[in-house]
Amino acid sequence: MPDVSPTRWHLAHTTWFFETFLLKSTPGYQVFHEDFEYLFNSYYNTVGEQFPRHRRGQISRPGLPETLDYRRHVDQHMMELFSAGEFDGRGHVIELGLHHEQQHQELILTDIKHVLSRNPLLPAYQTPTPMASGEGGRLEWTSVDEQLVQAGHADATFCFDNERPRHKTYLQAHELAHRCVTNGEYLQFVNDGGYRRPELWLSLGWAQVQQERWTSPLYWLRRDDQWHEFSLAGLHALEPNLPVCHLSYFEADAYARWAGCRLPTEFEWETHAAALSMEGNFADRLTARRLPIHPRGAGGEIPSKPAAMFGDVWEWTSSPYTAYPGYQPASGALGEYNGKFMCNQFVLRGGSCATSSDHIRPTYRNFFPPEARWQFTGFRLAR
């Protein structure tokens, strides 16, 4: 799976970012190893050649000890940078490096999960923890009238360049579901022949279903004539009230069509989310619970308004990933961070159970190709 990288690579790459974009321009700094510029460059053409992505898993050196040495070396120099206060004008780059590392922390988890899932032993990464039982409950809808709204990041606090500039856009009248689609609901789609009915799918989606022989979301497995789900805690019976997770844009779109609804646009999503507090099931808040669950209100109830928009699962929107009007990428290599990927991808919002709580924003735009399933992705309906 060419999108998956070893943990060792993620550790080296996030450190490479600080070395490359901050330390290298610091007078007197000596690179840790001259070959690491090439080995751990993910996709920055401006920096130089990149070791091919699909071969990252074939590199056994540097091993873990040397990789940790690399990290310590760079961390130490960064600390010196902080002490000397010598980073004026590059504060944004440091902040970017930290957010970048948070993104890779999430990828470490998704990649480990994928590697373990491809092992017939289906090993568990961590011990199982008791899960909230919860109920899906009847789907409730919140209406919004048509109106002109603002979208995009509003102030000078940190954001990625693709969240700017703030701009006007026209929202159509619509309704948004109060929660994400659950395993139980998605199972109805499966049992109604969802994966065998081409009329429910985009053309590219139906081609993908046939070519890859999809019959369910990525980590669902049939065992003893029952559906199970593979998680970082190993294989367990499918929990009907969890948000369905690890499915592609194609599957979310097909379910929505089957249900007579649609996916929300990113601007519909943002308008609702901006009104909420950013509470949810994140990587740090809920200890070791790498499974998405519905947060409950204070009295244990499932909120009826759109809630749980943050954490749990990244929510697919119907919006292709494009540039906001007036978008300007940063100059130099850091301009390669987001803008050059604005093609053939769809926007996801809200963060997941593997995202850090201080990483997400209502305006945060994640993006993946429509066939990607190895991220913690789910969706909610709109109509």
Added chain:
Amino acid sequence: MPDVSPTRWHLAHTTWFFETFLLKSTPGYQVFHEDFEYLFNSYYNTVGEQFPRHRRGQISRPGLPETLDYRRHVDQHMMELFSAGEFDGRGHVIELGLHHEQQHQELILTDIKHVLSRNPLLPAYQTPTPMASGEGGRLEWTSVDEQLVQAGHADATFCFDNERPRHKTYLQAHELAHRCVTNGEYLQFVNDGGYRRPELWLSLGWAQVQQERWTSPLYWLRRDDQWHEFSLAGLHALEPNLPVCHLSYFEADAYARWAGCRLPTEFEWETHAAALSMEGNFADRLTARRLPIHPRGAGGEIPSKPAAMFGDVWEWTSSPYTAYPGYQPASGALGEYNGKFMCNQFVLRGGSCATSSDHIRPTYRNFFPPEARWQFTGFRLAR
């Protein structure tokens, strides 16, 4: 090239459309040949299985005589249908079949051009005709203020379902170039190393350039140290003042980035075009001139306002091909015509020199994947 089909297939398929969607439901009608339902079904899953697209060129039967018999048979039955006036309620389907045939007439030309271009003999499809010399002339811009506009088809006349419903959308302040980018202008981009500078390209575009070893638009060739262009009239020296043609969305986007501009959105394009008359260089109006040229004003001058928005070349926009708010595909098989392709494609506007003049509209949305180059595609700048 799996996107290209033999002329014989196009002839049979356009006739198949009438047989399948009109004649088959007519009492007493006998299909011409029972295997043609499968052989000439392009992609209508609702109708049944489809003979694989990439194998269309390997079928030597039915030969041309039998294919023409098939067409005569269906035309005859359609005429009977008209005489009997027995098509109430299906008038839209007949209209759709006629517009469908116009689309395939254009594809016949693009496909013939591609097949001949892959032959080392570089055969000409037709005799060359003298071309308007023209000058590119200085690029002029028309400004538009930000405003809420309506987009989409307005009345009950024919359109494809993807042009509806008419809806409000917010236009940002912008400027649109008065003409398309020319060969001469694009050549400057080529000579400035455009195809060797990754920072100008979307990530997928740069990957495409490297994998396919692109160094120019599709039909440009180096001969005797000069650029030539292959056309349906054979190989000829590159004409600097013609609109650059047969290039991908990736190349249009890279040129725009190089020029410090961008591609227009489809709604910007539509707003300007709706104000113009639909005059231009089409397949029928200008005899046998399959090469795009700039139409001139009455005094031979090149118009300065946005003009030539119709005909010549389909113009890439920056808009991914998506559903308009409230979009509903037709029910049944005909709902497979447009909607299921709304993924990983970009919208083109305006028609080309191979389009029939009565086929195009300001709201007409053509769509192709970003790497496609075998259609008559060009672009104009916005900023």
Added chain:
Amino acid sequence: MPDVSPTRWHLAHTTWFFETFLLKSTPGYQVFHEDFEYLFNSYYNTVGEQFPRHRRGQISRPGLPETLDYRRHVDQHMMELFSAGEFDGRGHVIELGLHHEQQHQELILTDIKHVLSRNPLLPAYQTPTPMASGEGGRLEWTSVDEQLVQAGHADATFCFDNERPRHKTYLQAHELAHRCVTNGEYLQFVNDGGYRRPELWLSLGWAQVQQERWTSPLYWLRRDDQWHEFSLAGLHALEPNLPVCHLSYFEADAYARWAGCRLPTEFEWETHAAALSMEGNFADRLTARRLPIHPRGAGGEIPSKPAAMFGDVWEWTSSPYTAYPGYQPASGALGEYNGKFMCNQFVLRGGSCATSSDHIRPTYRNFFPPEARWQFTGFRLAR
């Protein structure tokens, strides 16, 4: 199917051979068309670049009329060469060109058959003719003691270079079946799960069966729960007493293993064949009967000794295609005819129903990769 070429290409190529290897070195000769050297060069690196094999089917020019003009032009010049008697020392090359054309005459038939077989209409190339009913009859065996024998072409008459030099080789004691395996016998293998039992197959063969989903020889089809066979006369019920045909070395080897036997070596085959007259079902002798049949003896009986070793089907041997001891290819381009293919192919003997009767010899070595099925290939058993 990259091994298959259009008939037009075969016609042009066989003419190209005479132009390239004879006429071009004739003073004053003007080539018919300067691009044909490239277009119709099959694989002679010494001559120059070759138009890629898998694209031969995509070239619509030169069309048939121009191709026939090419042939007439070259034939005319060859006649002049004969009249002038100006071919001393090149008599062998002319003879080679004629045998080369005979090889392509056989390929024209196999390639047409393949193209038509891939058309859902399953068109017939010719009208069916009544076939000899025949009986398979009990398999009889001829014994040969171990001995030192001579193999390879013995005299100065024409042969291909790979049939020389004549050399000694040691024959083990063995038995050879008197006829080829029939459809009826092969069907028993099929019905006994032959295509589902990996232990019967070479490793590469089992991989091929799985990857290509083979369940029978190439032109067998199930219709109405019965086996049929596609031939140049269209689809007909499987005839149990015909030699099984259009199967790979892998399938012949698996059947032999299933039957507790083996394939003969090419030297075992040659030793038996050298004792027989070259009678059999060839392309020219039996009018329009492109289906292999057993020739009968004068009284209508099936001969009991090894017979029908010539014609009908090319017989797979267990011998990889290698160089005879002391093998020397011709110098120059014509040395590329046979020697450079001596890798990963197996030898077949005896000619087929599509071979000309004056083309074959007991020492003639045909060769194909073990997965090839589109030639008229069958086999007989040894033990």
Added chain:
Amino acid sequence: MPDVSPTRWHLAHTTWFFETFLLKSTPGYQVFHEDFEYLFNSYYNTVGEQFPRHRRGQISRPGLPETLDYRRHVDQHMMELFSAGEFDGRGHVIELGLHHEQQHQELILTDIKHVLSRNPLLPAYQTPTPMASGEGGRLEWTSVDEQLVQAGHADATFCFDNERPRHKTYLQAHELAHRCVTNGEYLQFVNDGGYRRPELWLSLGWAQVQQERWTSPLYWLRRDDQWHEFSLAGLHALEPNLPVCHLSYFEADAYARWAGCRLPTEFEWETHAAALSMEGNFADRLTARRLPIHPRGAGGEIPSKPAAMFGDVWEWTSSPYTAYPGYQPASGALGEYNGKFMCNQFVLRGGSCATSSDHIRPTYRNFFPPEARWQFTGFRLAR
């Protein structure tokens, strides 16, 4: 590289062999882990499904500690088997398991070498040791007259089934070189445009050279305008007097053609080797010297007769890997060990610097596809 497996896999697989073919049929034996039958089955269809070869490198569990536990568990039970003397009739299987493990010990080294070679850091597996300088010296030839000889394993001592039965074969008069081709000699071929001259290559070999862009043997690298070679001791300057190593059958065949010679047949090789003692540079005899060198005679001289036929490099022969007359594979799964691979591979003889000295025999037949380069392969000339 799908042919390469992690060391952890080799360790588990060699242990799996003993568990599967010996312990499982022992009353009361409990398998170590029920999933290991699938995970570590290399290619024994008779035993069951096999985890795909190309995915072996993606399995992180069982980790090294658990794999070593597996080995200890099986070794312990095997020791109990020995103590109890309970292996009558299966002594051959135990012997086979030991020789099988020796084969995988060699593969462990070749696979580690390959993985490290693909790392831009070019890590060394072991510290360099001083190498014998040696000189190639003038090539000397030993003549043999034509004669009938016996080939194959002669007595009841251990051998693989493909070395039987012993049989008569006819040897042509020939000469064999006294040593393998050296780096220095091969370099002359390279510098003479060997990799750019199609007339020197088999057709499949030339296709391979072009497709893979070969310009030298596998582990040769250009650095500072000089040739270097990568070994298990890291990168070092090319040593002209070492036997050229890590090249394909295609390259050996092309060099031989360039030199006006050929490769020996396996029977020519065996006839010469059977007369020699099995001395040479093996994995065990020469400490940590994983680089092939010429063994010297007692006085330090390079022997002039064919010598060094054992150890150093496996020597390509011109013989395709086929069955000896009368060959019978073992019954059951162990019959899958050798026989089913007798297709599209060539025989190599003599063992290499990574082979155990007690593993090799004059009749031992190794085999690889003609494009394989990652084994310790070289060659000597015949004529």
